């Protein structure tokens with residue numbers, strides 16, 4: 467996630483750890499079954515309360531005297547009690563992993579709850595007017611749920627079951643097998659059922675339920691097919707990406723050996739030929755050395771990038787003494803800084819807390835920022851490597867008084883291969899792969915931290931990394947993050 471703070475600062479944040487493990491074998495809608503069932507059971511508590519409140523309101527506020535409130539309250543009570551069971555049963559299956567592990571159990575719970583809901587609904591419908599009640603529409607809710615969450619066959623079976631209950635109730639009321647309850651107010655009149663009306667209700671309801679199952683299952687099937695296609699495309703992408711990575715490793719390895727050999731041979735040539743080389747030849751050799759150094763730098767950046775993609779490098783954590791690490795980075799960059807007349811200072815208090823992190827990676831990140839500061843600061847600059855506690859994080863800063871970065875460019879810098887040329891501010895030629903800052907970003911992410919920059923064009927920059935001091939859990943491999 468990218469977040470821009472003010473005009474002169476950009477900060478890149480890490481998303482939290484994720485990953486679904488085994489659950490990848492289930493399609494997304496199936497992975498969510500546990501969560502949906504749980505939500506449904508929460509909703510069912512509200513329905514039970516709603517039945518009770520509506521019954522009381524209908525009788526004592528709206529004045530529907532014939533309403534059998536005690537039976538409706540009993541119905542609400544049983545619904546609530548039944549729901550305590552489903553709530554407890556589905557609670558532990560809310561996660562994607564748990565759903566994957568117990569998918570069959572959840573399906574069973576789903577079948578059971580839809581069937582039991584139909585029974586409660588039919589009983590409730592009988593109390594509030596049966597065939598005449600507008601509450602008949604509630605059958606569709608369960609039909610829709612079954613059509614979305616279950617297979618088409620199961621959805622049809624549930625619809626048939628619900629329809630069977632409804633038509634059983636209506637026919638039984640019609641033939642007076644059970645007493646018809648028509649509380650006037652909830653229904654229009656308490657006259658006996660008309661055969662033609664019964665037939666109309668049965669036909670309309672059959673048509674509505676069948677149409678609903680047909681439409682919703684067709685839509686759900688289309689969505690699932692789309693999801694399946696996406697999943698296949700994703701697998702193919704993963705395969706191509708692995709191929710690409712393997713190729714990258716091989717190419718990197720094959721390039722590194724000849725470049726190292728060329729550097730060594732060049733050293734040999736310089737050592738043995740001087741002073742026999744002409745001035746022109748010496749110039750060529752020194753240009754060749756610069757080019758080879760650039761190439762070595764490129765290859766090194768690519769190698770670090772590839773290694774960051776390859777594995778969970780943060781699985782091993784050290785207790786890092788950040789002050790000592792900054793001093794080491796300063797020492798290692800001293801010679802380079804001196805060639806441009808820069809002063810490198812370290813500003814870290816003695817009592818800094820230790821950082822639980824992969825030391826090698828933290829070093830790599832700070833070294834990248836330090837070499838950038840040296841590179842992008844005109845001669846005789848001042849560079850400070852600082853660290854301090856900032857809330858629950860440890861903040862490492864690399865401050866320079868170099869060329870600075872325009873606000874628009876700040877947003878892009880942390881992405882791969884982005885380089886910004888400012889020949890007007892820095893006459894010296896700089897080389898680079900455009901990978902350094904994205905390596906820093908990945909390292910911060912791998913530790914659950916974030917990177918950012920505050921900068922003003924022509925005045926200087928402060929690049930910082932904030933590492934959480936007590937990471938809750940190791941983050942996933944950096945390559946797997948968004």
Ligand code: ADP
Nearest residue numbers: 838839842870884885886898899900901902903
């Ligand atoms: P590279 O240095 O190899 O070009 P980076 O990813 O390290 O790649 O940096 C990307 C770009 O960010 C650089 O090309 C440069 O324009 C800018 N940049 C990085 N650090 C600084 C800095 N300290 N001051 C000014 N610009 C910087």
